[in-house]
Amino acid sequence: MKLHGKKCQLWSVGLLLAAGAAGLAPASAEGITVPDNAKVRQMPWGEFKLAPRIVEKLAAGEKANIVVGLEGTGIPIQGAEMRMGMARGCENANKELPAECRMVGPVNPDTSRQLSELETILNSGQVDCLALQPPLPNQFTGIMNKYADAGIPVFAINIDAPKSKRFAYYALNEEQAGKINGEATAKLVKEQGIEVKQVAMGSGAPDQPWAQSRMRGFIEGYKSVFPDAKFFNDDKSGLPTGKNFTTQEVLNSVTPFLTANPDVTLFFHTDQGVEGVGNVIRNLNLTGKVFTSGFNVSGPILDAIANGTTLVTIDQGFDNQAQAPVEQCARFLAKGDAPADPLQYLLPIVITKAGGEGQITVDNGRDRLKAASE
Structure with missing residues (x-):
C-alpha cells in the first residue's frame, strides 16, 4: 500500500450527504439507453459483456450503483481524501446518468475481510461498476476477474492489478513522481546553497515495486541537477524504516543510521516516514545541516517544510x-x-515552502489537509 490510509463500508446516503455527493438530479427521469459499445466491448484481455440487469435498471431510470473499494477506509489522509474524491466524482457522474456511490472496505487493512465483502456485494448484485484498491499488485486479480466476468466494469486505483480484467488503472506514475520530487529537491538545494555530501534513501516497504520506483525516480531527478551526486544506497537497497509505517519505527531506524553516517546530509523517504525523519533531524540537533524530502501529507510534515527541515513532499x-x-x-x-490507454496516470501534487510553477505552498497543503480532516 502506498500511503498508507483507509475507509468505511456504509451505503452512501449519510456518507455522501456528509461529503456533498451523490443522488443528485437524474440525467433522465425516463432512464437511459446503454449504447451498444458498452453492452459488448472488445478489451485487450478479451470480450466484455455488460450484465443485462444493469442495462435494464438504467433503462428503467434506476440509479447505477458505483462502488469504491479500499484496502482500509480508516487509513489517515487516504481514507478521507478518497471519500472526498468519490463525492466529487459522484456529483459529476449524475450529469451523465442517475448514480449512487458507495465506499466499502475494512476500516483497517484486512485482506480476508476485504475479499469477503467484495464477494458478498458481487453475489447480491449490489455493484454496477467497481473502482478497487488491491492490497498488493495483482493480489486481487481473481475477484476483479469475477466482477468482469459477471458483466461489471472494474477499475484499479492506487495499486494496480495489470494481470486482471480491469479497464484502467488510476494512480501516480511512481517513478515519474519520484523524479519530480528529486528534481524539485535538487533545485532547492542549489538555490539555498545547501551542502549535500551524500544522499540516502529509506522506506517502510523498500522491497515493494512502488517504493523502488519512487527511489529510482528520485535518483534520476536529483542527478538531472547534480549529475555527480553521491548516493549511499540505490533503489534496491533502501533503508527499511518499519513495516508498519509508524513514526516511532522511523525514529528507531533512522536515528542510529544518521548518527553512524554523518556524511549523509539528505535523506529521501518514499512515504509518510518523512515525518519521522524530520523528527530525527530535530532530535539530533541537525536542523540546517541535514534535510529530508518524501511523500504524503500530515500536520508535522507541513510544519517541517515550513521550518526548512523538509524540502519537498508529494501529496498523492x-x-x-x-x-x-x-x-x-x-x-x-x-x-x-x-480509456484507450489502461494506465491513466495522475499528476502528483508537489508541496514546497514557497510553492512555484507546478507546486503548491505549505498553506495550500494545509487547506487540503483540513478538508480531508473535516
Missing part, C-alpha cells in the same frame, strides 16, 4: 484517484467511453 492526490474512475464509470455506462 488520493481524492483525484477516487474521483476519476467514478466519473469514468458513468461515461462508460452512458456513452460507452473507455
